[in-house]
Amino acid sequence: MEKDVYILAIESSCDETAAAVVKNGREICSNIIYSQIALHTEYGGVVPEIASRKHIEKINQVIEQALSEAHMELKEMDAIAVTYGPGLVGALLVGVSAAKAISFASGIPLIGVHHIEGHISANYIENKDLEPPFVCLVVSGGHSHLVLVKGYGEYEILGRTRDDAAGEAFDKVARAIGLGYPGGPKIDKISKEGNPDAIHFPRAKVAEAEYDFSFSGLKSAVLNYLNSCEMRGETINRADVAASFQKAVIDVLVEHSMHAVKSYGFTKFAIAGGVASNSSLRAAFEKACEKENVEFYHPSPIFCTDNAAMIGTAGYYEYRKGIRHGFDLNAVPNLKLGER
DSSP, X not given: OOOOOEEEEEEOSSSEEEEEEEETTTEEEEEEEEEOHHHHHTTTSOOHHHHHHHHHHHHHHHHHHHHHHTTOOGGGOXXXXXXEESXXXXXXXXXXXXXXXXXXXXXXXXXXEEHHHHHHHHHHHHOTTOOSSEEEEEESSSOEEEEEEEETTEEEEEEEBSSSOHHHHHHHHHHHTTOOSSHHHHHHHHHTTSOTTSSOOOOOOOTTOTTOBOOHHHHHHHHHHHHHHHHHTOOOOHHHHHHHHHHHHHHHHHHHHHHHHHHHTOXXXXXXXXXXXXXXXXXXXXXXXXXXXXXXXXXXXXXXXXXXXXXXXXXXXXXHTTOOBOTTOOOOTTOOTTOO
């Protein structure tokens, strides 16, 4: 019988300070998240310097709490997994420095994990039957990736955004219609009161790159619509604008994803990232996957946002492959998926 593997995981790539203990890649013993949303809301978005300072304040607390909640000690951990990119460089450095210090002091192996790989791996936590290969759409504030998951830690990027990420577009449109930050959950909520067919916004296609995304034009179309209404003195129905914008984003995400699934002949599809918790997006994919007879996987909302459990899951599969990092591990803010 194989020995159980316990991973202490750390995540600090943006504005969540998180730590978790993960058993055998799919069992969460603890998952502690300190969110800075309230702190950054008054600025209308994440302020990198403030995020870094808050990570420094909270990192030791969340690590201690993760071990305590798991009823385990540091010496029982088989490896320490930490996000080292992509993300905000100052924020990443806090987590990486903490992980390296703990590894150095304890002798426990260190494993650097790619943030997007963590998001993809979040699907393994609750879906015990899910194994590669499958197609995964990663949609968050900083990323819009359509990924072919060939194996654990083996990826091929089929498409990516050429400009704004989906979550970034949500934040900018939410700010433009006066909803504030964070935009994703606020647009999701108000859209339920609006008519998604009230306003036709464009659905962009990228020439010669059938799986790539572009949301900058859509964002500009929304801003132009708002400006024209204001110039004509017309009342703006925020719910209709939000619902119509959201539908335009979802239509593109679903169309590209289902095209990839059919073209590559896969029967499994997953979503990941902060925007993956959007209720309308989930409903649209459930409907599309059912129509195409494709198994649809998605993490619970708590595992869609940045968290350490997903880093521990990804770290477990890296550990099983024998991947270890030295104390020269550094933060890589623009780390590409598949790079080591």
